[in-house]
Amino acid sequence: MRFSGFRVIKEALTGHKGWQPLWRNPDPKPAYDYVIVGGGGHGLATAYYLANTFRKARIAVLEKGWLGSGNIGRNTTIIRSNYGLPGNQPFYEFSMKLWEGLEQEFNFNAMVSQRGILNLIHTDAQRDAYRRRGNAMLFSGADAELLDRDRVRDMCPWLNFDNARFPIKGGLMQRRAGTARHDGVAWGYARGADRAGVDLIQNCEVTGFRIEEGRIRGVETSRGYIAAAKVGVAVAGSTSRVMEKAGLRLPIESHVLQAFVSEGLKPLIPGVITFGAGHFYVSQSDKGGLVFGGDIDGYNSYAQRGNMPVIEDVIEGGMALMPMIGRARLLRVWGGIMDMSMDGSPIIDRTPVEGLYLNAGWCYGGFKATPASGYSFAHLLATDTPHETARHFRLDRFARGHVIDEKGMGAQPNLH
Ligand SMILES: Cc1cc2nc3c(=O)[nH]c(=O)nc-3n(C[C@H](O)[C@H](O)[C@H](O)COP(=O)(O)OP(=O)(O)OC[C@H]3O[C@@H](n4cnc5c(N)ncnc54)[C@H](O)[C@@H]3O)c2cc1C
Numbered sequence: 001m002r003f004s005g006f007r008v009i010k011e012a013l014t015g016h017k018g019w020q021p022l023w024r025n026p027d028p029k030p031a032y033d034y035v036i037v038g039g040g041g042h043g044l045a046t047a048y049y050l051a052n053t054f055r056k057a058r059i060a061v062l063e064k065g066w067l068g069s070g071n072i073g074r075n076t077t078i079i080r081s082n083y084g085l086p087g088n089q090p091f092y093e094f095s096m097k098l099w100e101g102l103e104q105e106f107n108f109n110a111m112v113s114q115r116g117i118l119n120l121i122h123t124d125a126q127r128d129a130y131r132r133r134g135n136a137m138l139f140s141g142a143d144a145e146l147l148d149r150d151r152v153r154d155m156c157p158w159l160n161f162d163n164a165r166f167p168i169k170g171g172l173m174q175r176r177a178g179t180a181r182h183d184g185v186a187w188g189y190a191r192g193a194d195r196a197g198v199d200l201i202q203n204c205e206v207t208g209f210r211i212e213e214g215r216i217r218g219v220e221t222s223r224g225y226i227a228a229a230k231v232g233v234a235v236a237g238s239t240s241r242v243m244e245k246a247g248l249r250l251p252i253e254s255h256v257l258q259a260f261v262s263e264g265l266k267p268l269i270p271g272v273i274t275f276g277a278g279h280f281y282v283s284q285s286d287k288g289g290l291v292f293g294g295d296i297d298g299y300n301s302y303a304q305r306g307n308m309p310v311i312e313d314v315i316e317g318g319m320a321l322m323p324m325i326g327r328a329r330l331l332r333v334w335g336g337i338m339d340m341s342m343d344g345s346p347i348i349d350r351t352p353v354e355g356l357y358l359n360a361g362w363c364y365g366g367f368k369a370t371p372a373s374g375y376s377f378a379h380l381l382a383t384d385t386p387h388e389t390a391r392h393f394r395l396d397r398f399a400r401g402h403v404i405d406e407k408g409m410g411a412q413p414n415l416h
Contacts, residue, residue, distance in 0.1 A: 003107055012013055016383060023067075023194035028201050031227035032060045034381060035219055037206045037242065038235035041072035041182075041367065042260025042359055044200075045374020046187035046232055046381070048106070051196035053375070054382035059198045060228075062221060064205035068186035069365065071236050074336035076259050076293045078272050078283065079368040080117045080177035081142045086132040087347060087392035087404035094389045095372030096142065100274040102371060108188030111181035111286070112406065116271035118152065120321075121170040126276055130172040137174065144175040155270055159322055165319060166277035167392055185370060194295075197348075209246045209356065216355035220379030232381050234359040234373075237302065237337025237367065242403050243360075250360070251342040251398045254411040255337045256297040257364045258306035261264055262328040273321075280317030282325075290328060292318060296338060296364065298414050306335040338364050343403035344416025348376050348386065349395040357381055358395060363416050 001020050011018055034050060036043045039061050050056045063069075080097055081092035103110050108153075121127045127146075134144035152171045154160060161168045194200055201223070208220035209231070218227035235242045237254050269284040281316075282292040294314035297306045311333060318325045341347065341361030346369065351358050359377045362369060376390035392404055409415040 003109070006116050018386045019109070022191040022201050023054065026199045028060065028062075028204060028221070028223050028226055029199065031218070032199075033058040033229045034060070035226060035228035035231045036061045037219065037231065037233045038070070039067040039190070039200060039202065040070040040234065040236055041186055041189070041370040042362070042373045043188055043234040044193060044237070045370050045376040046234060046359065047193040047198045048189045048196070049375045049378035050382060051193055051198050054378055056382055057197060059193075060226070061193070061198060061200050062204045062206055062219070062226070063200070063202050064222070066182050066202050067190050067200060071336040071338070072186045072370070073183045074334060075367040076281065076283070076291050077178055077179040077182045077367065078117065078177070078281065079112070080174055080272070081368070082117065082119065082133065082137055082144065082172065082177065083406060084136045085404055085406055086136070088406055089136055089142070091372055091376070091389040091393075092368065093137075093140045093142045094375075095369050098371030098375065099180065100176070100296065102188070106183065106188045106192040108191060110184040110188050112178070114176050114178040116173060116175045117177035117269065117274065118147070118155070119172040119274045120152070120168050120229055120276040121172065122166045122168060122277040124169070125171060129226055134172050143174055143176050147171045147173050156273065158268070158324060160320065161223065163320060163350065166287040177214065182367060189374070191254060197300060207245070209353075211246065211356075214354055216353055230355050230357065230381055232357040232359060232377055234377065236339050236360070236362060239339045239358075239360040241302070243351075246351070246356060248351060248353070252361055253300050253340050254302055255294065255299070255338050255340050255414060256301045256303060256306045257338050258297070258310060258314070258333055258335045259291070259293045260311075261285070261332045262290040262325075263331050265290065267327060275317055275321045278317040280314060280321055282318065283324075289331065290325065296340070296414060297335075302337055304335050304337060306333070338362070340413035340416060342351060342398055342413055343405040344409065344413075345394050345404035346373070347395050348373065348380060348390045348393040350380070350384075351395065
């Protein structure tokens, strides 16, 4: 079944009886060539590209809950490629290009909306840093524009330009950035993978790995043993716990990040805006709710919920930037578990166990990476070589001292 405007009209006129489930619900088979652990955005995208681009077969995705129950359905939906370091920027720009053709490619409405992202500048030193970052973006083929204060004021006259501590002096704009509907992305990849023959197996928790003579043989699951020639793990916030079962200790900590949605308001925010003097970012959903977030909770946790002090901190950031946000009522708050790496950048690599591969360390920026992460992980699984844009995301970079520390924070996962 293909989706199209014609199809929507036809179904509307015939009582919506022709729609079919987006994917099958198969039982696990005894063996696969490729098993992907984790049915979040990255796991589903990996299976999609493995089957559709790299033409591999006998693939299963094992998800302990339901598809999209993790961070892919919990994030604030921002997509962008405004990174500065050569290890990161080409990868995120590759992702941005995949986003731009994604809905046509997998024939599903993921509501990709390129309304732009504006990073606000509050000091002269920050302007220098953003100019440098903008130039790095241009070098990788991305778009970037440095805006002065008047141009920012034309776009968002309601921002607090004259805040005594954090006056707004301009902004770095990426117009091709924006938002996408997070669970729509998971459903689109799931449907596309299923159509290519991938078994998407829900309620199937991986509880252990069978490893013989340093080589993966299969996975133990809550639905029995499944043999596999290659296993790719993409479980985001659960990475340390899952990889521990393979005997691996990783440079990753798990932290909680919360998201916030206000009541519906008239259209106000043109795209995504980030506060440059504190941690606060905001966009507006198509239903009118202000969608915003800030810092992680700051302590290690596997709980998918956060605490009040961070709620207060995030709202204070919002008030400093746009005081009228204090008049809006908060409707919903929730949390997700972030796989924070030591340098704030991801890992897409083999592991010391032959046939076991790792996709992790997305911190709170992995949604925008979903297409490129899935593509690169599929490339690695299919060819045993890293995709050129992901070649710096090696597991041993911490031992080698080749970290990709975008924020310059050092080995402090809670600060990336
Ligand atoms: C509040 C919040 C806001 C965010 N905002 C943004 C944003 O604006 N932009 C951005 O780029 N990123 C953002 N992120 C980060 C982004 O959502 C994540 O980095 C990304 O979704 C992680 O990859 P994933 O989708 O594969 O993870 P998940 O969806 O978490 O997928 C992992 C899956 O693995 C499953 N799993 C775990 N253990 C097992 C097991 N033993 N067996 C089988 N399955 C298992 C889980 O159930 C889960 O479904 C945000 C995250 C949060 C929580």
